[in-house]
Amino acid sequence: MPLHKVKANAKPKSRPKVKAKAKGNSKPKYTRKKPHYVKKIKIRKARAKAKDPVHAKIVGNTEFIILRDHVIQRIRISDSQTIKQLAGTKTKAPQYIVFRAIEAVKLLFKGRAFVEIHDFVIHQSWHRDWVYAALITKPNTNHPIIVFANVNDGIMYLIRPFGKDPGQIGLDELERMLDSKFKDMINRAEYYALYLAFQESIRQRKRELIYNDRHSLLKCSNIQACLKKQRELTKKRAISSVERERELKKWNDYYEKKSIRFMEKYFKLLDDREYNEALMFLKGGNVHNSKYFGKQRLDTFYNNTKNIIGHLQIFIDLYQFVYKLTDRFQHS
Numbered sequence: 053m054p055l056h057k058v059k060a061n062a063k064p065k066s067r068p069k070v071k072a073k074a075k076g077n078s079k080p081k082y083t084r085k086k087p088h089y090v091k092k093i094k095i096r097k098a099r100a101k102a103k104d105p106v107h108a109k110i111v112g113n114t115e116f117i118i119l120r121d122h123v124i125q126r127i128r129i130s131d132s133q134t135i136k137q138l139a140g141t142k143t144k145a146p147q148y149i150v151f152r153a154i155e156a157v158k159l160l161f162k163g164r165a166f167v168e169i170h171d172f173v174i175h176q177s178w179h180r181d182w183v184y185a186a187l188i189t190k191p192n193t194n195h196p197i198i199v200f201a202n203v204n205d206g207i208m209y210l211i212r213p214f215g216k217d218p219g220q221i222g223l224d225e226l227e228r229m230l231d232s233k234f235k236d237m238i239n240r241a242e243y244y245a246l247y248l249a250f251q252e253s254i255r256q257r258k259r260e261l262i263y264n265d266r267h268s269l270l271k272c273s274n275i276q277a278c279l280k281k282q283r284e285l286t287k288k289r290a291i292s293s294v295e296r297e298r299e300l301k302k303w304n305d306y307y308e309k310k311s312i313r314f315m316e317k318y319f320k321l322l323d324d325r326e327y328n329e330a331l332m333f334l335k336g337g338n339v340h341n342s343k344y345f346g347k348q349r350l351d352t353f354y355n356n357t358k359n360i361i362g363h364l365q366i367f368i369d370l371y372q373f374v375y376k377l378t379d380r381f382q383h384s
Contacts, residue, residue: 110237119229123212123221124242127156130206135183138206145203146174146183152208153187153199160210161219169197173252178244178381186252189213194260195220196252200245209242211249223369230376240384247377254370257363261315267363269315269354270308276355278307314353318364322371334364 110116129152130138139148150172157169171188173196181204187197195213212221226246229238238246261269272278281303285296321330332342336349354360 113234113237116229116234116237119225119234120238123225123229124245125156125160125210125212127152127208127210128206129208132206134204134206135201135208136203139203142203145201146185149183149199149201149208150174150185150187153185153197153210156208156210157187157197175248175252178240182241182244184245184248186248188256192217194253194257196249196256198245198249198252200241202241209245211245214249214253223373226373230373230380235380235384238380238384240381243377243381243384247374247381250370250373250377254367254374257367257370261363267360269311269360272304272307274355274360275307275311276353278303279355281307311353314350318350319367322367325371325375327368327372330368331365334361334368 110120129135135145135149136142139145154169168190169187170190173186173188175184175186177184181202182200183203184198184200187199189195189197192213192215195215195217197213198211199208200211201208212219214221214223214226216222230246260267265271268274272282282300285291285299285303288296291299318330318333321327321333329343332344332349334350336342336344336347336351350364351357351361
């Protein structure tokens with residue numbers, strides 16, 4: 053600064069205060085102001101906590117962040133525009149995120165067989181600003197990919213499909229993420245998306261159990277007693293082919309209706325959260341005091357027990373996840 057601009061009575065800048073000299077030969081210590089960025093970090097954290105208490109709890113929790121980032125893929129679509137602006141209107145936002153999700157999935161899971169997307173489902177949302185959709189793949193129809201976004205933001209999220217194939221996530225990872233110690237670190241939008249992932253999987257699996265020729269529980273070829281009756285009628289030579297066909301149809305209809313009753317009972321137990329009884333109805337056991345010991349159960353009613361029973365048993369885990377997520381969503 054030029055000297056002519058210095059005021060005559062201006063006082064020189066004060067030097068840092070010196071603490072009183074300690075006893076002994078120790079040197080005097082100067083007090084230092086905290087760096088400016090420390091104050092800024094504190095302000096930023098305080099603002100984040102006031103604006104989003106869930107986000108504030110996540111900061112610094114490395115274990116949860118690693119789990120969440122592996123389960124929920126965060127994809128920024130635009131820095132300057134929102135989903136609503138990119139879609140043109142708010143009503144077109146669900147279709148827009150499906151379109152962008154298909155592109156993202158092809159890049160994220162390049163070369164993986166299970167990401168051949170052949171259908172999608174737009175799901176009803178819990179909030180007017182959030183949109184949700186499920187991408188259905190073929191093969192691996194039972195492993196949907198959930199995409200969701202806030203229409204007022206430029207970020208889209210993908211829930212990775214659960215399963216054992218490369219790129220999928222195991223149920224054990226989801227179970228660790230949903231541990232009670234992390235329950236306050238997941239927001240309502242994420243809880244709802246995870247709920248849809250399991251609900252959509254249940255819906256697709258039920259369809260498979262009816263319409264897939266290989267796994268259909270309504271087909272005579274998958275029902276032990278129906279197969280036995282079919283073999284008996286085939287061996288009978290005293291009846292005409294027309295009568296044989298009529299008898300076969302009669303028994304097919306009988307066991308199809310019985311299979312439907314069995315399935316209704318099984319899923320009713322799951323709806324009522326009677327998981328232990330559902331497991332006993334499914335596989336029974338060697339315990340003599342078991343309710344279904346020595347009685348007809350799902351594992352004795354259906355043929356190809358190992359394959360079919362495996363497809364049925366997974367429903368117990370899926371229903372448990374659905375109800376846990378429902379409770380968490382309601383209390384979040």
